[in-house]
Structure formats: structure tokens, C-alpha cells
Amino acid sequence: SFVLDAGLSALETLQSAGVTMGYGSDLLGQMHGHQSEEFLLRGRVLKPRDVIRSATVDAARVLNMEGLIGTIAPGAHADLIAVYGNPLKDLAILPDPARLRKIIKGG
Structure with missing residues (x-):
């Protein structure tokens, strides 16, 4: 679709910049x-590492909450998931409920 293609193109442009x-x-x-x-x-347009960073470290930076969220550190708020497999090699693991091993909320 036009909207999806435009969004993916914008992601590539922003990443490059x-x-x-x-x-x-x-x-x-x-x-x-x-x-x-x-x-x-x-x-589709970003490396798995960059997609995961956008949901963790980079999200914290954008929200001006570095050190409080987006990291595993003493004093930080943490919601974590453990999955079967390596999402750095296959992002399809993350939205697949069958690959979800454990959820830790507010850890």
C-alpha cells in the first residue's frame, strides 16, 4: 500500500540521517x-538490532527517560520477555506467541 511504502521509506531516510x-x-x-x-x-528496512534498539534504548532516549527504562540496570523499570531463538537473527520470533518462554513484568 502507498501508506506502508511511504512509512518504510521514511524509516530508511531517518535511519540514514x-x-x-x-x-x-x-x-x-x-x-x-x-x-x-x-x-x-x-x-523490512532496518537491521533486527536497530528495530530492537528502537523499542528499548532509543525509546528511552526519545522519551528523556534514559536509565529508567530501556535498559537492564539496578533501579530501572523492567518488563522483559524471554523467547526461544535469537531475535537478532529472526525478528519473526518476537510477535510469535509460540516462541514466548517467559514474561517478567515490573522486574
Whole structure:
């Protein structure tokens, strides 16, 4: 679709320019369940490492919350997931409930 292609093109342009991009979506209601598919969409034009950083370290930077979120460190707020496999090699692991091993919320 035109909108998807334009969004992916914008991601490539921003990445090339060195812009810090936080991961997020505006999906609500029935569409909220598709939010994790954003990892796969971004993975079409970004490296898996960069997609994951956008949801962690870079999101914290964009929100001016470095050290509080987006990191695993003493005193930081942490929601973590453990998955079967390596999402740095295959982003499709992240939105797949069958690959989810453990959820740690507020750890």
C-alpha cells in the first residue's frame, strides 16, 4: 500500500540521517493485537538490532527517560520477555506467541 511504502521509506531516510527513532504505534481496540507485527514491518528496512534498539534504548532516549527504562540496570523499570531463538537473527520470533518462554513484568 502507498501508506506502508511511504512509512518504510521514511524509516530508511531517518535511519540514514542518524535520527533516533523510538518504537511505537497508535493501534487501538481490535487492532491492538497487531502491534507486535510492527517489528516485522520495521525489519523490512532496518537491521533486527536497530528495530530492537528502537523499542528499548532509543525509546528511552526519545522519551528523556534514559536509565529508567530501556535498559537492564539496578533501579530501572523492567518488563522483559524471554523467547526461544535469537531475535537478532529472526525478528519473526518476537510477535510469535509460540516462541514466548517467559514474561517478567515490573522486574
